[in-house]
Amino acid sequence: MDIKECYEMLGITKKATDEQVKKAYREKSKQFHPDLHRYDKDATAKFAKVSEAYRLISENREKKHKSIFNFCTIFSDAVSKTNTEKKKETTKSEKPEPEQKGIRGSDVYTTVEITFEESILGCRKEITVQHEEICPCSKEENHTDNCTICNNTGKVLKKFIYDISIPRGIFSGQVLKIKGKGNVGINGGKNGDLVINIQVKQKKGFVRTGQDVVYYMTISFPQAVLGAVINVPTAYGTVNCEIPAGIKPGEQLCLAGYSFKNC
DSSP: OOHHHHHHHHTOOTTOOHHHHHHHHHHHHHHTOGGGOTTOHHHHHHHHHHHHHHHHHHHHHHHHHHHHHHHHHHHHHHHHHHHHHHHHHOOOOOOOOOOOOOBOOOOEEEEEEEOHHHHHHOEEEEEEEEEEEEOGGGSGGGOOSOOTTTTTSSEEEEEEEEEEEEOTTOOTTOEEEETTOSSOOBTTOOOOOEEEEEEEOOOTTEEEETTEEEEOOOOOHHHHHHOEEEEEOOTTOOEEEEEOTTOOTTOOOOOTTSSOTTO
16 A cells, blocks of 8 residues: 555545544544444455554654654754854854754554453553664763764664553554653654554454443243343353343343443
């Protein structure tokens, strides 16, 4: 999928701001979410394409930001050299060039998959991600112009392990953010964020509708006619459900308190 197709998939143009891109991604994810189209394979495929389009657009924009910064750095060096030469030719005082403002580091994206039960109860997950941090050579006491660790970029890529808390009631496709755990900022700029996309595994027989959980169960003809007590699986364990005599196909029974509590 090329970048043009990615923007078309989200229904936006290349002129869209980062916030507009995120908004379009959230809307499209909700539109084609597997939980809302349980038997629609086409919707599931489109949901995957939407996620891939958002990832490619984010990576493409990140590369552009880095290219702009590299150009600014080269231009700044050229201006500094020209000003030095001018000072040698004249004694006229000149105002110093303003220092380059800090540039925020880029965000780091990762995906965490959880079970249907974990989305109901909430859970903790340990994740491993890679992001940039400042190279030791950039610190004043260790400064060197010939660093073999970072090749004089001032940044190194390292692995980090984070223990994250996933709240109960989270939807598939929702994102969590850890502030400052993305790539390191430039010239004193703030670090980017760690953006975690949550994907919930589908569970056979279960469908989420808002904050309710629908469970589809087949019973025998005698049970429907005479009534029965059957075991129903839930995220909180198996519970007994009383089937009234004469129940009709498609009729629903409610077990209060066994879905997404306090979400």
